[in-house]
Each structure stands twice: as structure tokens, then as C-alpha cells.
Amino acid sequence: MKHPLRGSTALAALLVASLTPVVLSPTPASAAPSGLQGDFNGDGYRDVAVAAPAATVNGRSWAGQVAVVYGTANGPDPARHQLISQDTAGVPGDAEAYDRFGAPLAAADLNRDGYSDLVVGTPHEKVGSADDAGMVVILWGSGSGLSGGTTVKNPQPLYGSYFGLSIAAADFTGDGKPDLAISGQSDTENPSAWRVRLIRGPFSKSGSTGPVSSYSPGLDKPVLTAGRVSGDTKADLVVTGLQPGGDHLATAVYYKGTSDGISKAATLRTAETAAIGDLNKDGYGDIVLGNPEEPDNEPSASTGGKIHIIYGTSSGPSTTRRVSLSQSSAGVPDSSEYGDDFGAALAIGDFDKDGYRDLAVGAPGESFGDDSDYRASAGAITLLRGSASGLTTTGPVFLTQDSPGVPGTQEAGDGFGDALLASDVNHDGHADLTAVASQENDPEGAAWFLPGASSTLYSTTASTSFGPTKLGLPAGKYTEFGADLAG
Numbered sequence: 001m002k003h004p005l006r007g008s009t010a011l012a013a014l015l016v017a018s019l020t021p022v023v024l025s026p027t028p029a030s031a032a033p034s035g036l037q038g039d040f041n042g043d044g045y046r047d048v049a050v051a052a053p054a055a056t057v058n059g060r061s062w063a064g065q066v067a068v069v070y071g072t073a074n075g076p077d078p079a080r081h082q083l084i085s086q087d088t089a090g091v092p093g094d095a096e097a098y099d100r101f102g103a104p105l106a107a108a109d110l111n112r113d114g115y116s117d118l119v120v121g122t123p124h125e126k127v128g129s130a131d132d133a134g135m136v137v138i139l140w141g142s143g144s145g146l147s148g149g150t151t152v153k154n155p156q157p158l159y160g161s162y163f164g165l166s167i168a169a170a171d172f173t174g175d176g177k178p179d180l181a182i183s184g185q186s187d188t189e190n191p192s193a194w195r196v197r198l199i200r201g202p203f204s205k206s207g208s209t210g211p212v213s214s215y216s217p218g219l220d221k222p223v224l225t226a227g228r229v230s231g232d233t234k235a236d237l238v239v240t241g242l243q244p245g246g247d248h249l250a251t252a253v254y255y256k257g258t259s260d261g262i263s264k265a266a267t268l269r270t271a272e273t274a275a276i277g278d279l280n281k282d283g284y285g286d287i288v289l290g291n292p293e294e295p296d297n298e299p300s301a302s303t304g305g306k307i308h309i310i311y312g313t314s315s316g317p318s319t320t321r322r323v324s325l326s327q328s329s330a331g332v333p334d335s336s337e338y339g340d341d342f343g344a345a346l347a348i349g350d351f352d353k354d355g356y357r358d359l360a361v362g363a364p365g366e367s368f369g370d371d372s373d374y375r376a377s378a379g380a381i382t383l384l385r386g387s388a389s390g391l392t393t394t395g396p397v398f399l400t401q402d403s404p405g406v407p408g409t410q411e412a413g414d415g416f417g418d419a420l421l422a423s424d425v426n427h428d429g430h431a432d433l434t435a436v437a438s439q440e441n442d443p444e445g446a447a448w449f450l451p452g453a454s455s456t457l458y459s460t461t462a463s464t465s466f467g468p469t470k471l472g473l474p475a476g477k478y479t480e481f482g483a484d485l486a487g
Helices: none
Strands: 048-052 065-072 075-084 105-108 117-122 135-139 149-152 167-170 179-185 194-199 212-215 220-227 236-242 251-258 261-270 273-277 286-291 306-313 316-325 345-349 358-363 380-385 392-399 416-423 432-437 446-450 464-466
Touching: 048 105, 048 446, 065 117, 075 464, 105 167, 117 167, 167 220, 179 220, 194 220, 194 236, 194 261, 212 261, 220 273, 236 261, 236 273, 236 286, 251 316, 261 286, 261 306, 261 316, 273 345, 286 345, 345 432, 358 416, 358 432, 380 432
Parallel strands: 345 416, 380 416
Antiparallel strands: 048 065, 065 075, 105 117, 117 135, 135 149, 167 179, 179 194, 194 212, 220 236, 236 251, 251 261, 273 286, 286 306, 306 316, 345 358, 358 380, 380 392, 416 432, 432 446, 446 464
16 A cells, blocks of 8 residues: 655645446356455455546546456456546546545445445545545445445545545454544644544445544544454554654554544554554564655654564554564665665565465665666565564565566666555465556556465566556556555
8 A cells, every 4th residue: 555645744745437348247146245355346356446546537637536456366357447436427526626536545345245345535525615625435346346436424524624534444343344444634723633533334325324433643644554453353553644743754653443442552663654464473463664764854764764563462562572674684685775765665465375474565766777777766575474483584575577577677767666455366365466666657657466476475477567558547647546555
């Protein structure tokens, strides 16, 4: 997932009509939906939603679109896709200039019908007379894919409240009903009055939800990451963002899931990105935080970027078992260099199917070559293995577009690794990695599907890539393709 704070520390950076025809293999009437997260058509293969929030819709710049690529036994198939905007039939609202439909995405079965649903944020949506009030829409899964949508009520539609800046979908209360955590402002006269609102499930197509609670994380522009840390049935929440009223990164906050909602339980490390997963198979989710910034503009940063691993316990994140790694750490490929952006994107999944979840770390600013052939910001991804002792630097994999079996060619400015998603698309038991190079074929961008593999962590023979034109988006245009991923 691409982090909303990447590329700026100010909110200014946030500054097609019908459904694209698609041939989907219908789910047999007698077949039950899979119940898998991210399987929008219930066929047993997880799908991949790709945001393009800068896409033009019917002449309206930056209205935004979302491309959904349906999964198969061979991975996501670009020939089986939907392209959705607010001008698509059944989707609430209208595509308007600078709405940025799709800026954040999340996936969960919110109405518990067995089909995963897609949650789409539009943080710049005008609500009534309030510009930039923000809007969140649920697109409903079905046997034929995503169809129709319902608005999640904005509890405080104010000018500049940016409701839907970030979204996390998970069962925070442990009642079996997925909930939504959504960030936005509650007082636009106070630029530090950012809130996290927890809207409890179940959700219905008529718009009904469970109770709504509001929390103050104590940081600006909150970005939300959900996962189970303490090993119980309740999801927990990690919130990253900026220091109140400032431009520097804040210390991340951990909220523990409770039967009544979420409760602020710990502070972590200063970070911009986050991911949660069990790296050592002890039953507790571990938290990985990324700080890809540079010391000359971010006091907490290290040259080239750094990640922090905080191991989970029955009571939440450990206060003692915490490890930091950079590209200059022993066993980590390459070396720390200015502008690498190591930690700009994170994803956790069991890529080699050994029972231990592994970590993918994006470094979209990674540069290669010498003065005569310098490929600045070509980008790279580092895969680190999980083990019984936790994340290990033994047997890492360093991925670029010049790696064996990876489609394309390493070029300056590609930004390979700018966004990452770990999910088992082809249903073979291995987590697969979907990765974005935001400036591939400048300015279009592109995505890669890197299937998990037992020894190499990714398949050197079955990896594929696709660009926005394969999904109905225009050639040669900047759409912010891959600004976020969900599935």
C-alpha cells in the first residue's frame, strides 16, 4: 500500500463514465462464495484493486478511478477487469474535478454475504456546500464482481475535513462483523484536530451501520494500518502521521481492539509507513514501521531510510524486543544511500509457504549505475524472510526490474517498489506480491505480479506486469496509477 504522506508533508499534496465492458466467468449458481478477503466475485481467487486518483473522467481532471483486476490460477488477469468511477452506474456521487476517488482503498466483507467488498475514499469530495469534506463509498461484491455502491455517512461534513484520508477495514471488536476505521478532521479551525472514527459493522446496502466512535490519536493526517497483534480475535490499529501542526513525522500510536471499540495502548517509533504480520509464528502479530525520509528534512530519519520491527506479545507490542534495520545492516542487500527511500512501502506475507510470514520493503528511490549510465530512482524491493527467531537477514532477495524473471528493464525514475500488496491471488498457498513502479513509462506507471515461491520467495518464471492501458486507462497520461492497492 502506498502511504498518503509519501512525497509531501502537507495536505496540499492531496490536492469514464460507465463500467468498462468486461467478460467475467460467472460463479455457478450452486457455488458458494469463497469468503476470502479481496475476492470480489467469490470465485476463490483474490483480486487486486489499483487506485488511479488522478485519472480524468469525462473531461474532469483528477476526478479519480479504480481499476479492479480479477484473479485467476495464473494471477491477476488484466483482460478481466472493471474500471470504476463516480460516473459508473450505481456508484454514489458524481465524478468531479479534484475529487481523487480511490486515493485510499480497503477490502473486507462488510455485509457478510461471502463476497469481499471494496471501500473507496474520496477525501476531496464536496458534501453539500462544504468543499473537501470527504466521502467514503462501499462497492459491493457479487458473483459477477463489484456492483453498486453505498455511501458511508460522514459524521461531520465540514469544509476541509478530508473524511476518508485513510481507511482500515477489520474486526476491531471481535464480534465477527468487520468495522471501518476512517480518518478525517473534526475542527477545521484547528489544523491539529484530526480524528479516527470507528464505524462498527455490520454494514448494509441501505446504508445502516453499527455505532460510531471517535478517537484523537494526537497526530496530524492519521494513516491507519490494521492487524492482530495480541493474538486474540480482535484486530488492532497502528496510526502513523505527522506531529500536530508540523511537518515532521510523529511517533506512531498503537490502539488495541476491545469489545467496545479501540483503546490507545502504546506509543511505538517515529514512522511513516506500517505493516502487521506474524514473522516468527508465535501467534502474535509483529509491527514493522518504515521511516524512508532523510535526516536533512526529518530529524528522526537515517540516510537512505530505515525500518523498525516491534514484536508482538499477548499484551500487544513488546517494549523490549525491538530491532531496527537499514540497507547498511549486516545481511541486508545493498547499502544505505541518500534518497533510497527504504521503507517507503511495506507488505507482509508468507511468500515461501514455510509458515513464517516474510517482509517486502520498497525502496523506490534506489539508484544504480555509474556516471556514464546512472539510473536514479529506478527503485528496488528487498524481501526478508521470517523465522522462528523473527525476521532474519539470512537469504534475502533483492528485486529490481533487472532481476531474473522480472518483466521490464531498470530505468531512471521508474520508482519500482513505490506501493506493495501481499495477497494469495492464485490460491496456491503462497502469498504473492503486487508491486507498483509509479513512473514506469513516464508518466503512466505500471504494476507487477510476483507470485510467491518456496526457495526464491518470488517466481522467476511466472511473474507478469501490466500498465494502465491494459485496464482501460489512457496512454501517456498521469493518473497516479497504483497510488494505493487493495485485495
